[in-house]
Amino acid sequence: LTIPKGKHTLRVDYAAFKGSANVKFTYTPRTTASVDKTKPLAPTGLKAVYSTGTYRATLTWARNPEADLAGYRVYRRTGSGAWTRISGTAAVTRTSYTNAPAPTGDAYTYAVTAVDKAGNASGRSAGATVTSADRTGPAAPGAFTAASGAAGNTLRWTASPGATRYEIQRAILPGTAFTTAATTGATTYEDTSAVLEQPYAYRVRALDAAGNASAFTASAEATRDSTAPPVPTGLTVAAETTDGVSLTWTGGGGDTAGYRVYRATSANGARTLIGSPERAAYADLTGDPGRPYWYQAAAVDAAGNESARTTAVSAAQTAGPDDAPAAPTITSSFRGTTLSMVFRTDGYVPADHYVVYRSRTTPVRPEYGAELVAGSSGLQLILTGVTDRDYHYAVVAVSRAGAASGYSADHLPVWQPVGLRPTEIYETSQGDGTATLRWAAAAGEPGLTVDGYRVYRSTSPGGTKETATQVAFLPGADQFTDTGLDNGVTYYYAVSVVYNQGESGLSPEVALTPHS
CATH class of the missing domain: 2.60.40.10 (Immunoglobulins)
Known part of the structure; x- marks a missing residue:
């Protein structure tokens, strides 16, 4: 029952037709839910004060004027979240309330409603907001690992929500206490100050902007290692197929954790890492069909230390029926x-x-x-x-x-125009003390016939007919093999065409180096 503010009068009229009047009057408002459907007025004047000493918020508000007021209900929400009644099922009969929000540093907003004896509840009052003290630490970091390395021990973990930095502690094993080694804002840390071959235990915890700390992670152990494992042996080409090249070898032993396989396009060419298998075998499926490659393997331990490489072996993926030549x-x-x-x-x-x-x-x-x-x-x-x-x-x-x-x-x-045109060397090969050339056959014209070819050789580039040595005259042939050469020496060759009307100029020069 909500009665407007002010003075109100109830008038009772009565009459006595015989004798004196003996009248008694009392008034009791009807406040049952079946009769009273009127909501109380929303409370006003809500104030909230937070104490950083007790971590409590004290709320006060003005008393409602309803005659049938039963009390108040107190609500709270965090940020823009949903409202939650925090005052329990019974109505609060005072115009003050004390609450202890979690000390997380969040903003908490409070509101109050009035409720009458019929159970009618008013709308919420205007909100009042406080910010709690931040005394809650973040969650502990996750997935903490420690890995041995040659330059240092590497620690990794997953981020903790709300953390601004992480404290890393380490202990020398066995049996010493943990001490702080570093703090970092990242989720990885490399302990380069770790002593070689000394075992350490590590743990990490998260810190937020207020300095609150999480629990420590479980500890993880690592030992800085700079010693490479033994070199593998017996690198062998197990198969050359249309799918690729298969290699096998004997493991390096020691603390070998895996292997690295290298490939080059020539015996002395630059090596490229193409695979890191865990076992002593590897299939190279990425080569060009028909192209020879040189392979080597090395062992690697958990710290990343790599052994020397094996002796190189050469192999080529077999060209299959679907493998086409390169565009000419x-x-x-x-x-x-x-x-x-x-x-x-x-x-x-x-x-x-x-x-x-x-x-x-x-x-x-x-x-x-x-x-x-x-x-x-x-x-x-x-x-x-x-x-x-x-x-x-x-x-x-x-x-x-x-x-x-x-x-x-x-x-x-x-x-x-028709003239004494030269030829072009288009195919070469070299072997043990030999060099072989093939050139394009020259075509004659009416009145111009081909009598043969002269082959010139020099040990320096840019040779001419005057400075190079004529090593052969070949009538009717389009190839020549030069023998008795010194392995490792580079020779430069050119060919001229001898016509019935004279000799052409030299073909473009090619360089060949015989080898055993």
Whole structure:
């Protein structure tokens, strides 16, 4: 029952028709829930004061005027969260209340409602906010580990919400007390001051901005180690297949925790780390089919110390039926009506033959109207009677299994008048005291015939016919093997074409180094 503020009068009228009147009047408001449906007024004047000494908030507010007031209910929330009644089930009959919020440094907002005897509750009062003292530490860091290393012991853990820094403690084993080694804002720490071969125990705890500390993690042990494990032995190529190269070896022993496998593209080339297996075997599935690689293995311990590497072994992934040659390149000479094209493939899957296309426009592709010119089983194609100089050419290399390379770059031959054109060396090899050359066969023209080839050799680059040594004249041949050479010495070769009308200039020079 809510009665407005002020003085109110109840009037009782009565009449006595005989004798004197003997009247007694009392008034009791009806406050049952079935009759009273009116809510009390919301409390006013709420104030909240927080004591940092007792960690308690004291609330006070103005008394409500309702005649049937039963008391008050007190609510609290953190931040913008939901309201929670904290005063219990019974109504508070005083106009003050004391509460001890958790000392977390959070802001707590309080509100009060009035409730009458019928159980009608008012709306909440205006809120009053306090901020509690921060005396609550963060949660302990998680997943704490300590790992041995050559430069120091490395500690890692997961972040603790609310932490601003971490305290690392260590103890010398066995049996000494923990002392603080460092504090850091990161979730990793490297103890470079650890003494080599000395075991340590470590633990870490989180600290928040107020200096509150979490519990310590469980301890973890590590020993700084700078001694490499023994070198593995017996590195062997177990298999060379179309899938890759399989290697095996005998483990390094000692405190070996795993291995590292290195690969190079030449016997003395730079080594690249390609794998870190835990056992003494590795399959390299990333090499180019047909390309030789040189492999080495090394053992590594838990601290990261690496042994010396094994002796290198050479192996190559077998080229499969789906492995195609690399896209070829074209060089050409176009004299008179004769077009001579030389193809070169630098990949490791050999080409069985070449397919040549031409088109007046680029790109030279069949889907854009390019026409098939010819197929060539060799590295050279000579077309005679070519009078149209406006065609672009492209070539595809095809393996023995029928796998086709990508297209070469589009090539427009440059026509030159008939003359004493040179040749080009397109294939070389070297062996024990030997060097072998192959060159493009020269084509004659009407009135111009090829009599043979002269091979020139020099031990320094840039040789000329005057400074180099003529080592062979070969009528009708397109290859030559030079023998009796010194291994390890680099020789420079060039070839000229001898026509019935004179000798051409020298081909571009190639360098070969015989070896055992």
